[in-house]
Amino acid sequence: MSDLKQGAGGRRLSRPERRAARKAARERHRADVRYRAAHRRDPLPHGVRMVYLEHRAAALWVRAPGQAALRTERDGPWQELKIRSVRRCLRPWLVRITLADGTRLTLRPIVPGHAGLADCGHDQGGPEGSTPDDVGGGDDPLTLLLLVLMWLFMLVLLPWSGWNNARRCVHAHRLVRALARRP
Known part of the structure; x- marks a missing residue:
């Protein structure tokens, strides 16, 4: 129960x-949402950038070239990261970080103002179980009509999505420059 x-x-x-x-x-729940919304408007501390790590919000604190710290929970500790290399992925809005122990992290920068330190650990969004395997589609005409309407809707949203990814590319480029800068 x-x-x-x-x-x-x-x-x-x-x-x-x-x-x-x-x-x-x-x-x-409402108090938690109000708390997170208030912290999104607050400026982040110097050197801290919000990123998505495995579809969850995380804070990345760039302390010096090759050294950073990661926070994956709202009030959790900062985990030290010893960075060996930083590069952009095939999709330019993603950043791949290789750590000194050989593990790789793939990060997606969050546009400033879209998340704050209070959002650390929260999901990227979207309902659970909304994959096509869970939806049981059919061959009836109504499903076909809904599919056509969905594609038209996506064609309208495509330019907006491209603009949003272009902004993410700029922030990914800045993050790579900040992490890879040599003293």
Whole structure:
């Protein structure tokens, strides 16, 4: 049973108690959203850049050329990174970092103002289970019509997406320059 239906000691909650628990959960969620939105407007500390690492927001603090620190949780510790090489991927808005121990990180810079330190650890977005395998499509005409409408919608969004990726390319270029600069 979920926490909203079961109280302490395994006792089933009454309807008013469940309603109060749902209201409290909504308020906690709203407070978290307000907190993160307020921190997105705040400027980041000097040298800190927000990136996506494995579809989750993370903060990358460039301390010196070849040295950086990574924070993957909101109030988590900074993990030291010893960087061996930095380069851009085939998709120019991605940055590939090779660490001294041989592991590789692929980062996607976040445009300033779209995420703050409070967003560390949160998903990139999008509903879970929205892959085509989970959607059970059919061969009926309605599905075909929806598919055509979706493609038309994507053609309208394509220029916007290109502009957004161009902005990401600029921030990826700046990140590579900051990490690879030699003293």
